[in-house]
Each structure stands twice: as C-alpha cells, then as structure tokens.
Amino acid sequence: xxxxxxxxxxxxxxxxxxxxxxxxxxxxxxxxxxxxxxxxxxxxxxxxxxxxxxxxxxxxxxxxxxxxxxxxxxxxxxxxxxxxxxxxxxxxxxxxxxxxxxxxxxxxxxxxxxxxxxxxxxxxxxxxxxxxxxxxxxxxxxxxxxxxxxxxxxxxxxxxxxxxxxxxxxxxxxxxxxxxxxxxxx
Numbered sequence: 798x799x800x801x802x803x804x805x806x807x808x809x810x811x812x813x814x815x816x817x818x819x820x821x822x823x824x825x826x827x828x829x830x831x832x833x834x835x836x837x838x839x840x841x842x843x844x845x846x847x848x849x850x851x852x853x854x855x856x857x858x859x860x861x862x863x864x865x866x867x868x869x870x871x872x873x874x875x876x877x878x879x880x881x882x883x884x885x886x887x888x889x890x891x892x893x894x895x896x897x898x899x900x901x902x903x904x905x906x907x908x909x910x911x912x913x914x915x916x917x918x919x920x921x922x923x924x925x926x927x928x929x930x931x932x933x934x935x936x937x938x939x940x941x942x943x944x945x946x947x948x949x950x951x952x953x954x955x956x957x958x959x960x961x962x963x964x965x966x967x968x969x970x971x972x973x974x975x976x977x978x979x980x981x982x983x
Contacts, residue, residue: 798876798932798935798936798937799935799936799937800936800937800938801936801938802868802869802934802935802936802938803868803869804864804867804868805867805869806867807869809869809870809872810865810866810867810868810869810870810934811864811865811866811867811868811869811870811930811931811933811934811936811939812865812866813870814865814880814884814926814927814929814930814933815862815865815866815927815930817884817888817926818888818891818923818926818927821888821891821892822891825892825895829895829899830899832903833898833899833903836898836903837895837898841960842959842960842963842964843953843956843957843960844956846956847952847953847955847956847957847959848953848956850949850950850952850953850956851949851950851952851953851956853949854946854947854948854949854950854952854953855946857942857945857946857949858927858942858943858946858950860942860946861927861931861939861942861943861946862927864936864938864939864942865927865930865931865934865936865939868934868935868936868939869934870933870934871933871934871935874935876932876933876935877933879929879932879933880929880930880931880932880933880934881929881933882929883925883926883928883929883932884925884926884927884929884930884933885929886925886929887922887923887924887925887926887927887928887929888922888926890911890918890921890922890925891918891919891922891923891926893910893911893918894910894911894912894918894919894922895919896910897909897910897911897912897918898912898919905965905968906961906965906968906969906972908972908976912976913976914976914977914980915976915977915978915979915980916958916972916973916976916977916978916979917954917957917978917979918980920947920950920954920979921979921980924943924947927943928940928943931943954978958973958978
C-alpha cells in the first residue's frame with residue numbers, strides 16, 4: 798500500500814472494479830421493473846440538508862473513482878488478491894440486497910435477505926466493492942477518500958431512515974430496534 802501511487806492510464810487499473818460495480822448496477826436495474834428502480838432512487842421527503850450531504854458524498858466518491866481509474870493494479874502484491882476478494886463479496890452481496898429490495902412490496906419496509914442483518918446492505922456492499930478496489934491498487938489515498946465519501950453518505954442515510962419511519966410507521970421503528978445500520982454497528 799502506498800499513500801500516493803503512481804497514476805497512469807492502463808488496461809489493468811482500478812477502473813476494472815468500478816466497471817464491474819457499474820455493470821452490476823446497470824444489469825440489475827435494467828432487469829427490475831421501472832417502479833422498483835424509481836423506489837430505489839426516491840428522495841422525496843428528504844430535507845435539503847440530507848440531499849446536500851448525499852450530493853457531496855457522491856462528489857467525493859467521484860474523486861475516488863477517478864483516482865481508482867488512473868491507478869494501476871498491484872499485480873505483484875497480495876493486496877490485489879485481497880482487494881479482489883473483498884470486491885467480489887461486495888458485488889455478490891449487492892446483488893442479493895437488490896433482489897430482496899425488488900421482491901418486497903412498495904408498501905412494506907425491506908426486511909428480508911441481507912436486510913435482516915443490516916438496514917443498508919446496498920451501501921455496505923457498494924463500499925466493500927470500492928474499498929476492495931482501493932486495496933487492489935494499493936492506495937491509502939483512494940481508501941481515505943472512499944471513507945470520507947461514505948461519511949457524507951451516512952448523513953444521507955439518516956434522512957432515508959427518517960423518511961422510512963414516516964412511511965412505514967411502527968413496522969419500521971421495530972426494524973430500527975432489531976437490526977443494526979451497518980451489520981455490526983447500531
């Protein structure tokens with residue numbers, strides 16, 4: 798791992814992980830009914846502050862994605878294998894979480910599959926994919942930027958939970974008490 802790895806355009810850069818995540822999302826969203834995809838991206842009920850925090854998180858994430866795209870994979874280092882395994886687990890978990898979301902009626906909170914052990918498995922799994930990519934390129938800087946991005950995302954998640962509490966009432970309040978936000982953290 799390096800603080801500032803050398804940047805260069807190459808076919809064997811961290812962009813491969815970003816492309817895998819983007820392709821997974823694109824295929825999944827293409828296969829889902831339009832109403833489910835709209836529900837995935839519904840931000841109605843969010844405060845302006847929550848929308849801004851989420852937007853800032855996405856801008857910071859974009860910086861991380863650009864850095865990943867320009868950083869060569871550590872082909873001769875074990876961090877490549879470790880990062881690739883973490884990313885693969887994240888991709889598989891993301892697909893499972895999205896399928897649980899799709900299979901839950903819109904008038905009910907999603908509580909099946911990975912949602913039984915995390916209230917936000919899509920966020921956690923996306924983070925795993927990108928954190929694994931940061932490891933695979935051996936960049937502490939990309940990892941730090943990714944963590945910063947998820948700090949802002951966390952602030953948006955709080956807004957999402959407020960909206961879900963209003964939308965689903967007591968069922969969601971019980972879910973909040975029963976299931977941690979990010980697997981092991983309440």
